[in-house]
Amino acid sequence: MFGINRREWKTNQGSEVTFRHHRYDDLVRMLYKVHNECPHITRVYSIGRSVKGRHLYVLEFSDYPGIHEPLEPEVKYVGNMHGNEVLGRELLLQLSEFLCEEFRNRNQRIVRLVEDTRIHIMPSMNPDGYEVAAAAQERDISGYLVGRNNANGVDLNRNFPDLNTYIYYNEKNGGPNHHLPLPDNWKSQVEPETQAVIQWIRSFNFVLSANLHGGAVVANYPYDKSLGHRVRGFRRTANTPTPDDKLFQKLAKIYSYAHGWMHQGWNCGDYFPDGITNGASWYSLSKGMQDFNYLHTNCFEITLELSCDKFPLQGELQREWLGNREALIQFLEQVHQGIKGMVRDENYNNLADAVISVGGINHDVTSGAHGDYFRLLLPGTYTVTATAPGFDPETVSVTVGPAEPKLVNFQLKRSTPQAAPKRRIPNSGHRGRVLPKKVQPRAARKKETMMKQPQRGPA
Numbered sequence: 377m378f379g380i381n382r383r384e385w386k387t388n389q390g391s392e393v394t395f396r397h398h399r400y401d402d403l404v405r406m407l408y409k410v411h412n413e414c415p416h417i418t419r420v421y422s423i424g425r426s427v428k429g430r431h432l433y434v435l436e437f438s439d440y441p442g443i444h445e446p447l448e449p450e451v452k453y454v455g456n457m458h459g460n461e462v463l464g465r466e467l468l469l470q471l472s473e474f475l476c477e478e479f480r481n482r483n484q485r486i487v488r489l490v491e492d493t494r495i496h497i498m499p500s501m502n503p504d505g506y507e508v509a510a511a512a513q514e515r516d517i518s519g520y521l522v523g524r525n526n527a528n529g530v531d532l533n534r535n536f537p538d539l540n541t542y543i544y545y546n547e548k549n550g551g552p553n554h555h556l557p558l559p560d561n562w563k564s565q566v567e568p569e570t571q572a573v574i575q576w577i578r579s580f581n582f583v584l585s586a587n588l589h590g591g592a593v594v595a596n597y598p599y600d601k602s603l604g605h606r607v608r609g610f611r612r613t614a615n616t617p618t619p620d621d622k623l624f625q626k627l628a629k630i631y632s633y634a635h636g637w638m639h640q641g642w643n644c645g646d647y648f649p650d651g652i653t654n655g656a657s658w659y660s661l662s663k664g665m666q667d668f669n670y671l672h673t674n675c676f677e678i679t680l681e682l683s684c685d686k687f688p689l690q691g692e693l694q695r696e697w698l699g700n701r702e703a704l705i706q707f708l709e710q711v712h713q714g715i716k717g718m719v720r721d722e723n724y725n726n727l728a729d730a731v732i733s734v735g736g737i738n739h740d741v742t743s744g745a746h747g748d749y750f751r752l753l754l755p756g757t758y759t760v761t762a763t764a765p766g767f768d769p770e771t772v773s774v775t776v777g778p779a780e781p782k783l784v785n786f787q788l789k790r791s792t793p794q795a796a797p798k799r800r801i802p803n804s805g806h807r808g809r810v811l812p813k814k815v816q817p818r819a820a821r822k823k824e825t826m827m828k829q830p831q832r833g834p835a
C-alpha cells in the first residue's frame with residue numbers, strides 16, 4: 377500500500393541524533409528534543425519506573441497524540457529489555473528522529489504512516505541494566521551477561537505470567553483461546569518494569585509490536601515456549617506454532633527481507649532459513665513477553681534479534697541503522713492489513729469487548745474501549761463472526777486483499793429469549809474459566825533451566 381521507492385529518503389544518512397550510545401540522561405534529552413522538533417505529532421509519556429526509579433519513557437507519534445482515534449491501529453516498539461542488548465535502543469532513537477524529520481519534509485509515506493497509525497516507541501524497558509552494561513563497557517570489562525537483568529537481578533523476558541500452559545491445555549480440552557486471565561496475585565510475582573509494561577499493554581489496544589534484542593540476527597515469532605517436552609539428550613525443542621503461524625511467519629519475513637542482511641540466513645555463526653525462526657524451535661523459554669502479548673491481549677508481537685554483538689561499537693551504529701531503517705518502517709506498515717471495523721448495537725452504541733472470531737483460526741480478538749477492532753489476516757476469504765453477551769452473533773464472509781485492510785462493521789441485535797434460547801458460543805467469553813488445580817503449570821516451579829547454546833548464552 378505504501379508503494380514508494382524505498383531509497384527515496386530525504387534524510388538519507390541518518391540524523392542529528394548522531395551515531396553514538398546514549399546513557400539515560402542523554403536518552404531522555406533526545407526524546408524531548410524530538411518532541412520539541414515535532415510537537416504536533418509527538419508526545420512523551422512514562423509508563424512507570426524501574427527498580428532504581430528511572431522512568432520507562434515512551435515517545436508516541438500520531439496526528440492526534442494522546443488520543444485513540446477509532447479505526448486507527450496502535451503499534452509499539454520496545455527496545456533494550458535486556459540492558460546489555462543496546463542496538464535496539466539506539467535504533468529506536470534514530471527511528472524517532474527519522475519519523476520527525478521525514479514528516480517535516482512532507483515525505484508522503486511517513487506522513488501517511490503517522491496520520492493513519494498511532495506509534496508508541498519505548499527505547500528502553502530496562503534502563504537500570506543498561507547503565508550497568510554501559511559502565512562495564514566504558515571500563516572495558518567484558519562479560520556476556522553484564523547488565524542483562526534488571527536491578528533485582530531478574531531477566532525481564534522470563535518474568536511475565538506464564539499463560540502458555542493454560543493455552544496448551546485449552547487447545548486440547550476447550551476453553552478460551554485468547555485474553556487468558558492473569559493470576560490474582562500477578563503483581564507480586566513480577567518486577568516493577570514488567571508490571572509497568574503489563575499495565576501499559578492492557579490500557580492500549582495494541583495490534584502489532586516488536587521487541588528488539590541482540591546476540592543473534594533473526595526475526596523470532598511465537599510461541600517461545602515449547603509445547604513438547606524436551607527429549608533427553610537433544611538440544612533442539614519442538615516447533616510450537618500459534619494458530620496465526622502463517623501470519624507470524626509473514627510478519628517476521630517482512631522484517632528480515634527489508635533488513636540489509638537478516639534474510640540471508642547465515643549470521644553470527646547460526647543459520648536461520650529466510651532469517652526467521654519459531655521461538656520454541658530455536659530454544660524454549662517460559663514467561664517471555666511476546667507469548668504474553670498474544671495470549672493476554674490483542675497484540676501480535678515478534679522478537680527481533682538485531683546484532684551479533686550485543687553492545688556494538690559506536691562506529692557500527694550507522695551501518696546498523698541503514699540496515700534496519702527500511703525494515704523498521706515496513707514492519708509498522710504491516711499493522712494496516714486484514715480486517716477492521718466497528719462493533720455497535722442497533723442504536724449505534726459502540727460495543728467494547730465484543731469477540732471477533734475467524735473461521736479456521738483458533739484465536740479471537742476483541743473490540744477496544746471505542747468499539748473498534750483490528751484483526752490482522754493474510755489475503756484470503758474468511759468467515760468472520762462477532763459476538764457479545766446479550767446479542768445475537770453476526771457472521772459475514774469477507775475477502776481480504778493484499779493491501780488495505782478491509783472495513784467490516786458489525787451491528788449486533790439484542791437477543792430475545794425466544795429467538796435465542798440458551799446457547800453456547802464457542803470461544804466467546806474472554807473472562808475465561810480457570811484451569812483445574814491438577815494441571816497447574818509445571819513451568820511455574822521450574823526455573824529457566826532450558827537454555828540453548830550455552831557456549832554463547834541467551835539472546
Ligand SMILES: [Zn+2]
Pocket residue numbers: 458461589590834835
Ligand atoms: Zn535479549
